[in-house]
Amino acid sequence: MSAIDRAELARRHEQRLKLLVPAAVEELKGLSLFSGLPEKARDKILEKIRQYVHWVEFGPGDIVLRQGDYSDSAFFIVSGTVEVQANLKSQERFAVPRLRSTATGAAPRELRPRSSIAGMVGKGQKTFILADVAIEDTPDSRVLMQEGEVFGEVAALSRYAVGATVKSVGTTRLLQLRLPGLRMLMKTSKEFQKFVDDRYRRRTLSSHLRNVDLFSKVDARFLKEMQERAELLSFEPGQIIVDEGTEADAFYLVRGGYVRVSVRAGVTDLVVTYLRKGEYVGETALLMNLDWPFTLQAMEYVELVKISKEDFRRLLAVAPDVEDKLWNDGVAQLKARGSVMRDPISSEYLQMAAETGLIHGESVLLIDLATCTRCDDCVRACAETHGGTPRFVREGYKYRNWLIPSACYQCTDPVCMTNCPTGAITREVGTLEVTINEETCIGCSNCAKSCPWDNIVMIETGEVRTDGKAVEVASKCDLCISRPEGPACVQMCPQGATIRINFKDIDRVSTTLR
Amino acid sequence: MSSGIALAPKVPRNLKATAIVSVALVAACAVSSLFFPWHANRGPGLVFGFLAAFLFAFEMLYPWRRRLASRFLNTARNWLQAHVYLGVITLVSVFIHAGFRWPTGALGWSLMMLSVWTTLTGLLGVWLQKWIPSALADGLTVEVLYERIPAILDKLRTEAETLVENSSDRLKRFYDREARQSMGSVSGSWGYLFNVAAGRERALEKFRRMSQFVDPSEQDRVEDLMTIYTEKLELDAQYSLQSILRRWQVLHVPAAGLLIGLLVVHIAVWIVY
Numbered sequence: 076m077s078a079i080d081r082a083e084l085a086r087r088h089e090q091r092l093k094l095l096v097p098a099a100v101e102e103l104k105g106l107s108l109f110s111g112l113p114e115k116a117r118d119k120i121l122e123k124i125r126q127y128v129h130w131v132e133f134g135p136g137d138i139v140l141r142q143g144d145y146s147d148s149a150f151f152i153v154s155g156t157v158e159v160q161a162n163l164k165s166q167e168r169f170a171v172p173r174l175r176s177t178a179t180g181a182a183p184r185e186l187r188p189r190s191s192i193a194g195m196v197g198k199g200q201k202t203f204i205l206a207d208v209a210i211e212d213t214p215d216s217r218v219l220m221q222e223g224e225v226f227g228e229v230a231a232l233s234r235y236a237v238g239a240t241v242k243s244v245g246t247t248r249l250l251q252l253r254l255p256g257l258r259m260l261m262k263t264s265k266e267f268q269k270f271v272d273d274r275y276r277r278r279t280l281s282s283h284l285r286n287v288d289l290f291s292k293v294d295a296r297f298l299k300e301m302q303e304r305a306e307l308l309s310f311e312p313g314q315i316i317v318d319e320g321t322e323a324d325a326f327y328l329v330r331g332g333y334v335r336v337s338v339r340a341g342v343t344d345l346v347v348t349y350l351r352k353g354e355y356v357g358e359t360a361l362l363m364n365l366d367w368p369f370t371l372q373a374m375e376y377v378e379l380v381k382i383s384k385e386d387f388r389r390l391l392a393v394a395p396d397v398e399d400k401l402w403n404d405g406v407a408q409l410k411a412r413g414s415v416m417r418d419p420i421s422s423e424y425l426q427m428a429a430e431t432g433l434i435h436g437e438s439v440l441l442i443d444l445a446t447c448t449r450c451d452d453c454v455r456a457c458a459e460t461h462g463g464t465p466r467f468v469r470e471g472y473k474y475r476n477w478l479i480p481s482a483c484y485q486c487t488d489p490v491c492m493t494n495c496p497t498g499a500i501t502r503e504v505g506t507l508e509v510t511i512n513e514e515t516c517i518g519c520s521n522c523a524k525s526c527p528w529d530n531i532v533m534i535e536t537g538e539v540r541t542d543g544k545a546v547e548v549a550s551k552c553d554l555c556i557s558r559p560e561g562p563a564c565v566q567m568c569p570q571g572a573t574i575r576i577n578f579k580d581i582d583r584v585s586t587t588l589r
Numbered sequence: 590m591s592s593g594i595a596l597a598p599k600v601p602r603n604l605k606a607t608a609i610v611s612v613a614l615v616a617a618c619a620v621s622s623l624f625f626p627w628h629a630n631r632g633p634g635l636v637f638g639f640l641a642a643f644l645f646a647f648e649m650l651y652p653w654r655r656r657l658a659s660r661f662l663n664t665a666r667n668w669l670q671a672h673v674y675l676g677v678i679t680l681v682s683v684f685i686h687a688g689f690r691w692p693t694g695a696l697g698w699s700l701m702m703l704s705v706w707t708t709l710t711g712l713l714g715v716w717l718q719k720w721i722p723s724a725l726a727d728g729l730t731v732e733v734l735y736e737r738i739p740a741i742l743d744k745l746r747t748e749a750e751t752l753v754e755n756s757s758d759r760l761k762r763f764y765d766r767e768a769r770q771s772m773g774s775v776s777g778s779w780g781y782l783f784n785v786a787a788g789r790e791r792a793l794e795k796f797r798r799m800s801q802f803v804d805p806s807e808q809d810r811v812e813d814l815m816t817i818y819t820e821k822l823e824l825d826a827q828y829s830l831q832s833i834l835r836r837w838q839v840l841h842v843p844a845a846g847l848l849i850g851l852l853v854v855h856i857a858v859w860i861v862y
Contacts, residue, residue: 445723449831566664
């Protein structure tokens, strides 16, 4: 028998769900969180927001947010106290510097595949883990947050992994604001928007900037100044950020969401690339004194840091050694632009990747149908690695000669992780694989429902619950994490038809899918 | 284990190397035959016999590679490459071992026949594995798991019959006469091996002609019926070609097993006598 009592975990989850109470407008009105809403429209706005807002109660020691998890909610402390705790030991393991009061975010980490299998799973991209909770430099790296304070908003808005574990000290009553509600509140309450922006600026921006190559060697004083002067912008899905041919007036750093970079060609737009958090754009035009050579468009909710042309020029003056890198990046961008202009077909792959959601994947499984002999060795190898149950089937979306089976993409922002009640679905900080702990999975299917690509399935364990129903657990591709040789599906394909790819790796995408 | 392996899966990677090795072996045989009279059971002839036996033994490891060694010794793809190209070198070694003469005894004759047959059927398999996937991917829009073909066909048939149920008598009669029987089961055909869309135009032409004779309000229904029928024809092609991909081994594997059995007898006879 397992040391973990799954039934007990499920019982506690059900109890927790009972404590999750929808909020009524009258109750919300009195909270300081909503004081910034315009008086006249307050009731109307609260009526809209309340569908995304719940009261929730935690007992002593209960975990509200877990470090490294992904969350889609911010929390407002109505009563009680929570303890914020960064596990410095685990961070040291990943060589993350200690948190300081002046720079309270944990240093960003790249998602990276195990070095031994890097070639098989696609290369990892710059994707970072940032803390959004202030932790002072105390010996035990803990801080208490009291009634009236908000936490979790940066991780929810920019979909970074949560930077610290938040535990309830005694009995704590919280107001949980899910992402749409949080966005609505930011849009309607200037006060709240300012509060969130200030918090981001104060706690996270410096570590975010520091991670961008451009700012990595800039002295702290300049960075501090930049932190104050940078503009924080939000865009809604489909909104044009900059238009091709207009005057380039700024440098943009993406802090959340996906930005489509395209060029005009005839009556249509050709996609050149996509930008995601941690990536930047604008240096080409600013360096060469050009108009915008691209159109930038928000593909979903996008959060940007805008640095003006003047500040950008000052940056070059104080850090001349970054100029070479910028020129190289600029040339690469123009080369990519020229490449899609010459060969518009290559842009189609990126367009398809955006439409089907493949750009979210860090390691997408593709099968070349023109080479695959339909022997199913890939599925068999997968089953053998996972105790007889394969983690994918050779069925899915077909694009030209390529099949995209229903195997987990290992998304950059794994939305499946936002709502797991027991933390069974995890991604270890700095790694690529999103894995499910079958011992602690209680079969609530939240992850399966959250996955936009239906790449998580519920499977029966063979056990039976006390109420007679079969026990189910969530199951998904974990890139054969237990297998030192890498994903079995790739290694065991006799035709070499199975590959793993990251759609940000445009060179490989266009050479492979051609 | 580089990612580059998967980027150009169709390029015959070891063809040149295999040709060079084969020519070198034949050259070695030619040179040594200048100095020694060629005997299969003596000198260089025997060495080539050993080489062929060793290679046959290696070839036989392939079916077990999934369980035995592939995980630890490189990718399945490299194993398959080795199986194919070393198989060709094995046959060359057998010819050299026999001194490019047809064996006289029944055992030698059987061994030679089986070696040639096994190699040729293996190469046929390679050709089928190159040809069929390409044909399926390029010529068909439907991609389906072999095991699910009957279930999907059932679904298509139900869809077609529901469509026809509330239609005019003329359309019903047309469906009964031209499509109902065909929709009942998968129809395999070797013709798909050479043309994946074989017979499709002729079959669909009837639907096109029929659409001229039905009420304009029913033309969409005929279009839908035609789409369903096209999918059915694609399922037939998938079934036929995937069956070939699965079954060609019947020509190869039993012969290979028999060959190994006779090879053991051949070696035993050589040791004893």
